[in-house]
Amino acid sequence: MGTTGTAEALTAAGIGAGDEVVVPSYATPDAAEAVRRAGAVPVFADIDPDSLCLDPASVAATLTLRAAAVMPVHLFGRRADLAGLRAVADRRGLLVIEYEPYEPHEPYEPPAATDENARRRRANAAYLNARLRGVVTPAAGPGIEHSYRTYVVRIPGNGRPDRDAFARALRARGVRCHVPVQTPVHRLPAHRRDLWLAETERAADQCLALPADAALTPRELHHVVAVCNALGGLVPEAA
Known part of the structure; x- marks a missing residue:
């Protein structure tokens, strides 16, 4: 809905x-x-x-x-x-009452292709999970249901500058990425609340979505891994 x-x-x-x-x-x-x-x-x-x-x-x-x-x-x-x-x-x-949002960065998938695309996304995510270094990959394992509609990692460090510098470096090297949640809802003007949600704030500062969609080629996946690993996870802001 x-x-x-x-x-x-x-x-x-x-x-x-x-x-x-x-x-x-x-x-x-x-x-x-x-x-x-x-x-x-x-x-x-x-x-x-x-x-x-x-x-x-x-x-x-x-x-x-x-x-x-x-x-x-x-x-x-x-x-x-x-x-x-x-x-x-x-x-x-x-x-x-469950809510499943539309994710604007997710490519459109015709219904007939959904199952096959989901299988490819999971395979791509498994490839990234096994090879990425310096970032925290999505939790995976028995009992965890994940279709990887968006592949979200964490860039650990001291907050937003590390993640944002990492994202800029990825884009400069031809890897598309985006911040999945720019601002928590409780800090938006229409819904502003005076409260502190520690994990929400941490996720907003650290999370970054990497490409893992079904259309990616093996060469493109390898490029994502090579670029991320070459950056070493953290990219400090220039002085």
Whole structure:
């Protein structure tokens, strides 16, 4: 469901004025906007550092007597911890309404090609996971569902200058990349809140999306690895 459909689902569930819906701040603003369209108030919780999706413990800590629902956002092809979030919601009798955003940097895929493209993306991601050095690759392993709609790594360091310098160096060497979430939603003017979400802020400073889409050739994948590894993960800002 998009923003309009999600707002309608909230309204149909009886959620509206005076109600609060917990959403992630590390995401597009669409989920928060859907809550506002329904007349309710978005409340922001922190994310799990591995999945980059809502953290059940943080959600539990944000709940007030006005809480009516929890809205996990499935991000970059990684699924939120629905079991953990439902456990938190069930203790309070809250609804869980999932939201899967449109990711503007993701190439369009005709429905008939979706399964094959997903297989190729996973293969490309596995190649990058095994070979990239100096960056933190997406968590992978048994029990982790990830389609790698967007391949997001972390550039560790002392904050935004390291990640942004690394991105500029990649682009200068012909590797396309983008910052997947430029500004957490709770710091946008339309949704501004005076709160500190540590993992959200850290992800906003460190995360970078690298190419791993199905159309990449083996040569292009090798180039991504060679350029990233040659930079050594961190690129200090020029004095």
